[in-house]
Amino acid sequence: GYVSLTLMSGPGSENFGVANMHTEIQQKLDPSLVGTLQHRFMQKKKNIKSEINWSIYRCNFAPGFEDLFNQGVLSGLYDPDNHVG
Known part of the structure; x- marks a missing residue:
C-alpha cells in the first residue's frame, strides 16, 4: 500500500485526529520523520479538491475494506475487544 507524503485539510479541529494519525x-514507516508534522492545514478553500477526492475514495474503498x-x-x-496499546 501507499501513504501520501503530506496530507492537507482545512484548519478546523475536526481534522486534528486525521493529522495526528497520518503523522504517526x-x-x-520512516523514523527520521519523528518530531515533524506530516500534515498541512490549508487556509480558506484550497483543500476542496482533496476533500472531494477523499469522499470518492471513502465511498469506493471503505465498504470493501470494512468487509475485509x-x-x-x-x-x-x-x-x-482486544486493544493493543
Missing part, C-alpha cells in the same frame, strides 16, 4: 503512520475486517472478526483472526 508516516513516522512508523469483518471477515477477520468472523474467522477469529481479529478481536475488536
